[in-house]
Amino acid sequence: MRPLLSNYLYKRLFRTDNVGKYAKQQPRNLKGKSKSSQEWLTRQLADPYVEKARMMNYRCRSAFKLLEIDDKYKILKPGDAVLDCGAAPGSWTQVAVERTNAHGKIERAPVGAVFSIDLLHFHAVPGATIYGGMDFTTPLSQQRLREALAGRQVNCVLSDMAPNATGVRMLDQESITNLCYEVLRFALAMSAPQANLVVKVWDNGDVPKLERNMLKFYEKVKRVKPRASRGDSAEHFLVARGYKGATAA
Template sequence: MTRQFLRCFSTAVRLHAKVVPNNLKGKSKSSQEWLTRQLSDPYVEKAKIMNYRCRSAFKLLEIDDKYKIMKPGDVVIDCGAAPGSWTQIAATRTNASGAKSHLPKGTVVSVDVLQFHPVAGAITLGGMDFTLPTAQEKIRSILAGKQINCVLSDMAPNATGVRLLDQENITRFCYSVLKFAVSMAAANSNLVVKVWDNAEVPKLEADMLRFYDNVKRIKPRSSRSNSSEFFLLGRGFKGTEKTGN
């Protein structure tokens, strides 16, 4: 075997090996399990190497690489943005920083109820609850009449431990994002929302189909296999329905 092959093999084994943390004393069982998952997760290490703020960056990268939901010059809203990894991807894909002078410059507005460090090229609204009218009015004011090409939502509620309540809460978040997206969507715009599998998902899909040409369930490879999360992708905004007299 060559030395290069041995180095690659060694790195792969290290990234995929299960790591047991040594600082678990006094931590709850759920905290211990989370730490163990983080240390054993190859996407966590990969995010550090590629300077992404967290592993969730790879979920959006996979979605955009396959479905091309963002392009230079686009206006993108990132809901539930903290710590900012999706905003990093959106800012790069839309050329929001203007780093590529030969391409159109996009606009990215990211919002989260938590405070988080700004992302180069993006407008960051930390400490702001997207679901509140005040936050949505702030975004409208920033855009000053611009229509939105893509709305992203990786929002999830704090877990209560009550499965049905948690599912109800994340579905409520999805509807809040959908209503906002529809109100400001440009023609053929796109929407991505995170959801946890539950009985209300088919209705949410049907409601999205009222406004988008197609709606697809996506489970990125970087989503943990034991997680019930997946994403609904709505592509091709076709306008709002008109009711007759």
Template sequence: MKKLKALKVCSYLKMIIREHSSKEWLNRQKSDPYVEKAKMNNYRCRSAFKLLQMDDKHSILKPGQCVVDIGAAPGSWTQIVVPRTNSDFTNKNLPTGLVIGIDLQQMFPINGAILLGNSDFTSTKTWDKIKTILNNRLIDVVLSDMAPNATGVKHLDHDLIIKMAFSVVKFSVMNSNVGGTCLIKIWDGNQNMELENILLKFYSTVKYIKPTASRSDSAEKYLLARGFKGLIKN
């Protein structure tokens, strides 16, 4: 009987927390200028401005590049990548890129991109699908805005996103062009330095960046690794 009451109390508290979080999210959305800007520019969500700002500052994307966008849903980053790589054939005078977007969720089509919805990036089956699409082509830019569903437990959430980040690094190292770039979202935590050090083994430069569009109270930031050296030979 006591266990049943405890379970009911626990369920009630979870419901209250969810309702509170939902209200906070709605209030934040209403006051967020990037939400309105996204609507005006027909971007699928505000995160488009994160990539726009990072690319404008660091010149990550160029026409003709092969780009893989990981954690792509609902597709706002892909919407930015397509015109900047000319994968939609808009400019016949520029090289044509190849853009692949992957996410666990289904995504509505985007002209100029190949989208793999309902696909777990950490699965070897998904990697095989990507390699088939690449057809022996190497990747110039790997973008990852992928993140787990937050539990609210900081160290657990950090462990989860770092695990995802390592899978992105492994994929990048195995499939990137020499000179390639890898951009990965992470959250604050004690394993970031380990991830940074591993990236430095394979890339010429690695630095932390945080776009203005990232909310000030967010623990997210990005690791930008540039100048892929190629696979290390023993």
């Protein structure tokens, strides 16, 4: 894993005029592939964040969503304990490890702890504790996480989880909203005062209600669409800051 870039170099590398030069590649060897596969390959090669992920040794482009959120809202800091839900393939975990110093590479800074869980098995991330092949929504998995935390309160809960799409818009929106509530319930039970929470949602009519419910327990809740989120995606993130306590409501 490469160290974080300086703010100057980060801005130079990811300024708008640099982004465009990565969009010139064209897919090859498309013969025999389905139309959907061809469209996916074309989009991947035209996506500047895919190339940036390779350059910075992140496992996938989604790392830049969390980087942008943290740069703006300061939800992660050295020494924090972080839970990453739906973590595979591990790009958010990589960012969390770097920003909390869970790998211990930042001298004279507190060392954080990152716990990552996903239904899929995925490769280890140095500095993180990985729980692959586990369903976060089950009581058994949540108990395993409680045991791993050993009484330590969580400073930030992250969720990039999304259900497998059925193609039925209403059902898919309901499913991801339910996932958000699962994460919220766990966060309320395990978070330290002033902790933060980030959950992914697909824009729908239930999101305002979810925001209001989160505001009962957090000082601020902001709906965010990072630049790294594709423009044709309904994906948004709710960033909740300043946990007030489970009895605040």
